[in-house]
Structure formats: C-alpha cells, structure tokens
Amino acid sequence: MRYRQMSGPVPVVVVWALSRALLLVLVFQLVDFPGQSVVYDVTSVYQRWYPTLRHGAFPAHDVTWQYPPGAAAVLVAPGALPFLRYPAAFFWLAFLADAAVLAALLRDASRRSWRLDGVWVWVLGVLLLGPIVYARYDIMATAVGVVALLALRRRPALGGLLAAAGGLIKVWPLLLLTGTPPGRGTHRAWLAAAGTAVGGCVLFAATMPGAFSFLTFQRDRGTEVESLGGLVLHLARHAGWPGVTALHYGSVEFIGPHVDLVSDGALALSVLAFCWLLLWRLRARVFTAATPCDAGFVAVLLFTTTSRVISPQYLVWLIGIGAVCLAARESVVRLPVLLLVPAALLTTLEFPVCFPHVVHSDLLGVALVLARNALLAAATFLGCRRLWHATRPLPLPAKAPHAPAGASR
Numbered sequence: 001m002r003y004r005q006m007s008g009p010v011p012v013v014v015v016w017a018l019s020r021a022l023l024l025v026l027v028f029q030l031v032d033f034p035g036q037s038v039v040y041d042v043t044s045v046y047q048r049w050y051p052t053l054r055h056g057a058f059p060a061h062d063v064t065w066q067y068p069p070g071a072a073a074v075l076v077a078p079g080a081l082p083f084l085r086y087p088a089a090f091f092w093l094a095f096l097a098d099a100a101v102l103a104a105l106l107r108d109a110s111r112r113s114w115r116l117d118g119v120w121v122w123v124l125g126v127l128l129l130g131p132i133v134y135a136r137y138d139i140m141a142t143a144v145g146v147v148a149l150l151a152l153r154r155r156p157a158l159g160g161l162l163a164a165a166g167g168l169i170k171v172w173p174l175l176l177l178t179g180t181p182p183g184r185g186t187h188r189a190w191l192a193a194a195g196t197a198v199g200g201c202v203l204f205a206a207t208m209p210g211a212f213s214f215l216t217f218q219r220d221r222g223t224e225v226e227s228l229g230g231l232v233l234h235l236a237r238h239a240g241w242p243g244v245t246a247l248h249y250g251s252v253e254f255i256g257p258h259v260d261l262v263s264d265g266a267l268a269l270s271v272l273a274f275c276w277l278l279l280w281r282l283r284a285r286v287f288t289a290a291t292p293c294d295a296g297f298v299a300v301l302l303f304t305t306t307s308r309v310i311s312p313q314y315l316v317w318l319i320g321i322g323a324v325c326l327a328a329r330e331s332v333v334r335l336p337v338l339l340l341v342p343a344a345l346l347t348t349l350e351f352p353v354c355f356p357h358v359v360h361s362d363l364l365g366v367a368l369v370l371a372r373n374a375l376l377a378a379a380t381f382l383g384c385r386r387l388w389h390a391t392r393p394l395p396l397p398a399k400a401p402h403a404p405a406g407a408s409r
Contacts, residue, residue: 035352060210064250070168118326160189164196179295
C-alpha cells in the first residue's frame with residue numbers, strides 16, 4: 001500500500017467527503033442499508049436516556065446503561081443543537097468527530113512529508129464499517145483517543161489528560177498510555193491522567209447519582225454472539241448444545257448451560273493479556289518514536305479480542321489508533337493494522353447485513369464470525385510478537401578470538 005505516492009492530500013479528502021456523504025445518507029435512512037437497523041441505539045436508547053442525563057442523574061435502573069460517567073457528556077451534547085431533533089443532532093456530531101480525526105491525521109501527515117498510509121486506513125476502514133460508525137458514540141471516544149495519542153509525542157501532560165478524559169467516556173483510551181517511553185514525559189503523562197481520572201470520578205460521583213452503576217451491569221454481562229467465546233458456543237450448538245440466543249443486557253448473548261464457563265474463560269484471557277502487557281513494559285528497553293502508538297494499539301487490540309463482547313463499533317477504536325501507527329515509518333504493527341481493513345468489511349457483513357444468520361448459528365453466520373475473529377486473533381498475535389521483539393535490545397556481537405602470539409598472517 002503506497003497511497004503516499006498520490007499527489008498530496010487532495011485525493012484522500014475527496015474520497016473521505018464522498019464516503020461520509022454516503023454514511024450520512026444511510027444513517028438518515030434516505031437509502032435503506034441491508035439487514036438490521038443500526039440507528040436504534042440513537043433513536044430509542046440514547047434518546048431515552050437524554051432527559052435523565054440532562055437533569056443530572058444516570059439511568060441507574062436500566063441494565064443497558066453500561067458506560068463510564070463521562071459518556072453522559074457525549075450523550076447530552078446533541079442538546080447543544082436545539083434546532084435539530086436528537087437523532088439528527090447526534091449523527092452530525094458523529095460526522096464532526098470523524099472530521100476531527102481526519103484533520104488530526106492530516107496535520108500529522110503534513111509533518112511527515114505527507115505520509116498518508118494511516119489517513120487512508122481511517123478513510124477506508126470507517127467506510128467499510130458502514131453506518132454503524134455514526135450510530136454509536138464510539139466515534140467520539142475514538143476522536144479523543146487519536147488526539148491524545150498524537151499529543152503524547154510533544155506534550156505528554158496534555159496527552160495524559162486527554163487519554164484520561166477519553167477513559168471517562170469509554171475506558172479504553174487509558175490503555176494508550178501503555179507505551180510511553182521511560183522518563184520525565186511518562187511521569188507527566190501518567191500524573192496528568194491520574195489527576196484527571198480521579199478528579200472526574202469524584203466530580204461525577206458528587207453531582208450525579210448512579211455514576212458507577214455501570215460497573216454492576218458490566219459485571220453481569222454474558223458472552224455475546226460475536227465474541228471469541230461466542231464462536232465456541234456457535235460450534236457447540238452444532239454439536240448438540242441446548243443453549244439459545246437472546247437479547248440480554250443490551251446485546252444478543254448466549255443463554256444456557258456452561259455459558260458462565262466460557263465467560264470466565266474470556267475474563268481469564270483478559271487477565272493474561274494484562275499480565276503480558278505488564279511483563280512487556282517491565283522488559284522493554286528500546287523505545288522508538290512509534291513505540292507509544294504501537295503499544296497503545298496492541299493494548300487496545302488485546303482487550304478487544306479477549307473481551308466477552310466484541311460489538312461491531314469496537315473496530316473503529318482499532319482503526320483510529322492503527323491509523324496513527326501507520327503514520328510513523330518506525331511502526332512495527334503495519335501488517336496487524338492492515339488486517340483490520342478486511343476485518344471491518346466482515347464485521348459489517350455479520351452485523352447488520354447477515355445478523356439473523358449469526359443469531360441462528362447457521363453456516364453463513366458462523367463462517368463470518370470465524371473469519372472476522374480469526375483476523376483479530378492473527379492481528380493480536382502478530383502485534384504482540386512484533387512489539388515484543390522490537391523493544392528488546394539487540395544481542396552484542398561476539399568478539400573475534402585473539403590470534404596466538406607469533407602466528408603467521
């Protein structure tokens with residue numbers, strides 16, 4: 001992929017504008033997108049929560065509320081456009097968040113001789129994910145995460161503050177601090193993040209009842225049909241397992257015997273992922289300009305792949321962070337990032353296009369989930385392997401043996 005050989009940023013901006021016009025047409029339902037409706041969360045769920053959040057409380061008795069307290073700020077933001085109905089205002093704010101990511105990536109590319117690989121990954125990846133990107137608030141969290149990662153290079157304290165602000169919205173942006181190089185910059189970034197996170201949590205707890213009710217609802221979630229664990233249960237259904245699928249805690253999950261074991265297995269994998277990241281951090285010795293981006297990408301990828309829930313919109317996180325990685329020549333996660341492009345297309349095919357097939361575990365549904373999750377697993381393995389080797393010091397060359405005294409030459 002040598003998109004940077006194109007004549008500057010004009011082609012990528014044109015493709016972005018045309019593709020985003022298409023996404024807006026789809027979320028405004030001027031043209032129907034095949035499969036399940038993707039705008040339900042905005043038109044029914046977010047809009048239902050809006051009055052409660054606007055009046056200073058969380059929907060603490062609604063089990064589908066599973067978000068950190070900072071999400072309230074994003075979900076009430078459409079109220080700043082009173083001349084539009086809530087869904088329309090939300091879609092336009094999602095569009096602006098997308099535009100902010102594009103602008104941040106282009107600004108970074110302008111400092112790197114217009115290396116546009118990452119910008120193209122963002123433009124094409126979001127297009128392949130389809131209208132769900134504008135119909136979930138993950139695009140806003142991704143915008144904060146991308147700007148935080150870019151800020152860490154030159155202003156670590158600002159980067160840490162933004163990562164924590166993103167963490168208050170969706171948790172995962174805190175993982176972007178995983179790879180900050182040792183030294184004063186890391187201390188500044190981590191201290192700024194800690195102060196922002198603690199201050200934000202205290203503020204929400206003091207002013208809005210039910211700020212941490214989401215923790216209980218997250219704990220009680222099961223295994224979603226699109227996750228790695230869900231793939232195990234899809235195959236088990238074909239072997240005679242009597243479980244069923246049902247809407248549970250806001251997503252379609254498996255219900256039946258032994259599901260708890262599969263969910264516990266996913267949790268165990270997430271714990272192992274955390275242990276690996278900690279070990280990598282302790283043993284890493286070589287840090288390049290790309291290491292913070294690469295490590296942040298691998299960290300988010302690890303916890304996405306091992307989660308009990310892999311919702312389609314989660315791919316936008318990885319595409320955004322991966323786009324930042326590809327801007328740096330030193331990045332070692334180029335192939336894992338590029339694997340996300342076909343994974344985005346498969347994600348759209350399994351939801352919303354062919355979601356009934358996934359719910360019923362038929363051949364097409366299982367094949368789509370298997371293919372998408374295989375790409376995520378491969379990207380995770382390659383990303384971890386390459387990050388590990390790239391940050392280990394090279395072995396010293398062996399010294400040549402001394403020639404014996406008086407030896408002829």
